[in-house]
Amino acid sequence: MPRPTAAQLAYGSATVIVSTIAMLLLSQTSTGLGVAVISAAALALGLLVALTVPAPRRRGRHAATTARTRTSSPVPDTVPDSVSAPAAAEHPVHH
Secondary structure, eight states: OOOOOHHHHHHHHHHHHHHHHHHHHHHOOOSHHHHHHHHHHHHHHHHHHHHHSOOOOOOOHHHHHHHHHHHSOSSOTTSOHHHHHHHHHTSOOOO
């Protein structure tokens, strides 16, 4: 499982705190069971919010070079694919 980002931790924690306070004030509960149920609900809501915050996408070395070659291609757009295909076949990919 990937580590949570700072944004995910911040949004999740803020959601738990704010929702706990709001539910306790709105329900006006004074029993231990009521506080436990509200706390569990707030934790579940905070976890849901933290998991739905979009994680930043990491761009690896291959993705960066692919994006760069797409934007600054040495072959003009007017050249058919059959002309540029032999040049690509000259460079085998090694993994």
